[in-house]
Amino acid sequence: MAKARKPLVVIGFLGITLDQGTGKQRWNKWRPTLHACGIPDLPVARLELLTTGSHAALEAQVLADLAEVAPAMEVRLSRLPVENPWDFAEVYAALDDWSRAHAPDREREDCLVHVATGTHVAQICLYLLVDTGRLPGRLLQTAPPAMPNGARGEHAIIDLDLSKYDRLKTRGAKDQREHHAFLKQGIRTRNRAFNDLIGRIERVALASDEPMLLTGPTGSGKSQLARQIHLLKRRERRLAGPFVDVNCATLRGDGAKSALFGHVKGAFPGAASDRAGLLRSADEGLLFLDEIGELGLDEQAMLLRAVEEKSFLPVGSDKPASSAFQLLAGTNRDLEAEVRAGRFREDLLARINLWTFRLPSLAERREDIEPNLDFELERFEVARGRRVSMNKEARERFLAFATSDEARWPGNFRDFNATLVRMATLAPAGRIDLATVEDELDRLRGSWRASSRPDTHAAFLGELLGAKVDDLDRFDAVQLSEVVAICRASRSLSEAGRALYAASRRKKSSTNDADRLRKYLARFGLDFERVRGT
Numbered sequence: 099m100a101k102a103r104k105p106l107v108v109i110g111f112l113g114i115t116l117d118q119g120t121g122k123q124r125w126n127k128w129r130p131t132l133h134a135c136g137i138p139d140l141p142v143a144r145l146e147l148l149t150t151g152s153h154a155a156l157e158a159q160v161l162a163d164l165a166e167v168a169p170a171m172e173v174r175l176s177r178l179p180v181e182n183p184w185d186f187a188e189v190y191a192a193l194d195d196w197s198r199a200h201a202p203d204r205e206r207e208d209c210l211v212h213v214a215t216g217t218h219v220a221q222i223c224l225y226l227l228v229d230t231g232r233l234p235g236r237l238l239q240t241a242p243p244a245m246p247n248g249a250r251g252e253h254a255i256i257d258l259d260l261s262k263y264d265r266l267k268t269r270g271a272k273d274q275r276e277h278h279a280f281l282k283q284g285i286r287t288r289n290r291a292f293n294d295l296i297g298r299i300e301r302v303a304l305a306s307d308e309p310m311l312l313t314g315p316t317g318s319g320k321s322q323l324a325r326q327i328h329l330l331k332r333r334e335r336r337l338a339g340p341f342v343d344v345n346c347a348t349l350r351g352d353g354a355k356s357a358l359f360g361h362v363k364g365a366f367p368g369a370a371s372d373r374a375g376l377l378r379s380a381d382e383g384l385l386f387l388d389e390i391g392e393l394g395l396d397e398q399a400m401l402l403r404a405v406e407e408k409s410f411l412p413v414g415s416d417k418p419a420s421s422a423f424q425l426l427a428g429t430n431r432d433l434e435a436e437v438r439a440g441r442f443r444e445d446l447l448a449r450i451n452l453w454t455f456r457l458p459s460l461a462e463r464r465e466d467i468e469p470n471l472d473f474e475l476e477r478f479e480v481a482r483g484r485r486v487s488m489n490k491e492a493r494e495r496f497l498a499f500a501t502s503d504e505a506r507w508p509g510n511f512r513d514f515n516a517t518l519v520r521m522a523t524l525a526p527a528g529r530i531d532l533a534t535v536e537d538e539l540d541r542l543r544g545s546w547r548a549s550s551r552p553d554t555h556a557a558f559l560g561e562l563l564g565a566k567v568d569d570l571d572r573f574d575a576v577q578l579s580e581v582v583a584i585c586r587a588s589r590s591l592s593e594a595g596r597a598l599y600a601a602s603r604r605k606k607s608s609t610n611d612a613d614r615l616r617k618y619l620a621r622f623g624l625d626f627e628r629v630r631g632t
Contacts, residue, residue: 105143107202108134108238110212111220112149117160124163128242130214131160133251136167140210140253144172146200148193148216150180176200183217190223197232209235210255289463295455302453303327304334309405309425309450311390313433314457317510320428321388323457327426328384337424339383342376347392354397355413359404365414375412377404380423390450391431391442398443405449425450435564460510461587462630464501470511471497474518486522488530496521496535503597506546506587517542562624578622581615582629591615591626 110131117131135142145164149157157175164173178192202209211228213221227233237256302310310327312320321343328341349357356365360375377385387393393401404410405425409418427450436442460467471493479485488496499505500514507513521530521538559567559579570578581598588594595611596603603611619625 104206104208106140107144107146107207107209107235108142108212109146109202109209109224109233109235110134110148110214110238111216112147112153112157112160113215114149114153114156116215118156119163120159128251129160129163130212130240130251132163132167133240134210134212134214134238134253135164135171137253142168142171143207144174147173147175148178148196149175150178150183150189150192152177174200184219186219186223189217189219190226193220193223193227194232197227201233202235204234209233210238211235212238212240214238214240288465288469289458292458292463292466295457299323299327299455300330303330304336306453307336307424308452309427310452311450311454312426312428312457313454314430315459315508315510316430317512318430318457318459319511320457321386324384324386324388324426324428328386331384331424337383339381339423340379341384341386342380342423343386343388344376345388347389349393349397354394355400358397359400359410359412360419361413362415365412369414373412375419377410377421377423378419381421383423384426385423386426386428388428389430390427391429391433391436395441395443398446402443402446402449405446430561432561435561439564459586460507460514461505462589467500467514468497470514471500471518474515475522477515478519478522482522484528486525486528486530488521488525489532492530492532492535495532496539499539503584503587503593505542506583508546508583513542562629563622566623574622581618585615585619585626585629594626 113130117129119125119127119129131145131147135145145168147160161173161175164171176196178189178196180188180192182188211224211233213224216224224233225237228235228237238253239256240251240253243251299310312323314320324343325341328337331337344358355361356369356373356375358376360373360378361369363369363372387401400410404421408422409420411417412419433442433447433451437444437447471488475486475488500507509516517538520541521534524534524537525531526534559570559575559582562582563570567575584597585591585594588597592612595613595615598615599611616626619629
């Protein structure tokens with residue numbers, strides 16, 4: 099027994115020009131909407147007829163003619179709220195909203211999306227909605243007869259799921275791979291999670307002009323990635339202006355407002371001339387505010403207005419200036435904790451937190467240490483014009499240390515780059531040997547011990563504990579800082595426990611390192627996931 103045919107639904111725009119026709123002669127003219135509903139082997143159960151603007155006379159004529167061509171067919175007329183039918187964003191949004199409310203039920207109905215009528219913008223939007231599955235159907239292309247007074251016209255059904263159209267999708271996939279590779283220039287990684295992160299950042303960078311926030315520890319590569327995002331956006335014509343890089347930690351006191359927002363002559367003692375400011379310098383370009391958590395509350399309030407309204411008041415001026423910049427922010431702080439502590443504005447965080455991406459530390463990407471070893475030596479050669487290699491024993495010794503729990507890398511890739519530059523500079527006869535590596539490892543150990551002095555612990559723990567850090571005894575601050583450092587350098591609670599309680603384990607006086615560490619962290623209201631920042 100033959101399977102029952104599903105009711106067929108056709109979706110298409112009213113052809114403001116092509117569907118026109120009056121008098122008896124209109125039946126001798128090819129009119130695409132009538133043609134689509136009169137194909138003998140495609141009995142249409144329902145026509146979803148879309149239109150923009152007001153075309154009452156044409157609508158009435160076409161509806162009357164459709165009643166003659168297909169008297170059993172249901173016709174639903176929808177007027178989309180579109181003011182400019184050539185505005186891609188407006189048309190796509192209106193069609194997307196309509197599809198959410200009126201798209202056919204793919205389980206019960208077949209759907210053809212007619213793309214012979216409507217503006218080119220409307221046809222492209224319909225194609226995209228079918229390609230992405232928002233409109234569950236196939237494309238219907240109709241065309242007038244090849245000869246005057248010939249057949250009623252031609253039609254073709256295009257199923258984008260068929261393999262013959264795969265090359266359209268693989269073209270897009272190829273472009274995406276190229277974007278991905280472009281965004282990773284200067285970044286060597288084997289880490290799958292980091293590769294996935296770069297892919298998400300690429301998609302957002304090309305699809306959105308809203309602020310983006312890059313978080314992660316100092317030296318994790320935020321500045322490098324920000325520059326690549328700017329180059330990618332420029333290459334794809336998402337923006338035309340410059341890249342303006344600002345480290346907010348260098349903006350202090352009264353000069354911060356002037357540096358960011360500019361000033362007018364005479365605004366304060368020493369203001370001998372007008373100053374444009376960095377926001378205006380970034381007009382039509384990308385403004386990267388690194389360490390945005392270091393900005394003062396007044397500057398944060400001014401920045402919020404500039405982001406939302408693209409205008410701001412230079413210092414000493416009562417006339418607003420404007421700048422159509424795109425904002426990319428970076429921080430190594432926990433901005434939500436800063437909000438709770440009253441050091442960061444909640445409304446500004448809400449505005450810049452739409453797209454947030456956390457860059458992992460070097461300790462979280464230990465598989466990337468070896469490829470970055472080779473990359474840093476290549477960079478040294480380009481910068482200094484001198485090729486440096488590393489002998490086998492030296493390479494094995496360095497990698498064994500660099501990927502171990504002992505290697506903290508608190509400065510992440512900045513530390514790693516400095517390490518390779520030092521060894522390459524001191525390499526005898528352009529070849530890093532075992533003695534050079536051992537000298538550098540001793541220097542690193544000493545440096546990392548010095549950075550753990552008690553007076554640095556409050557700053558180190560501040561991002562985790564906020565104001566509660568002031569309640570810590572000095573002894574507890576020293577101990578907790580070391581525990582946090584080990585946790586951040588470890589991939590799991592168990593690994594951190596093994597590193598912290600190695601001596602107890604050797605003496606067999608500790609039976610559960612992970613549980614012991616968990617209870618220790620709980621004393622301070624912490625857990626492993628929070629310490630790791632995941």
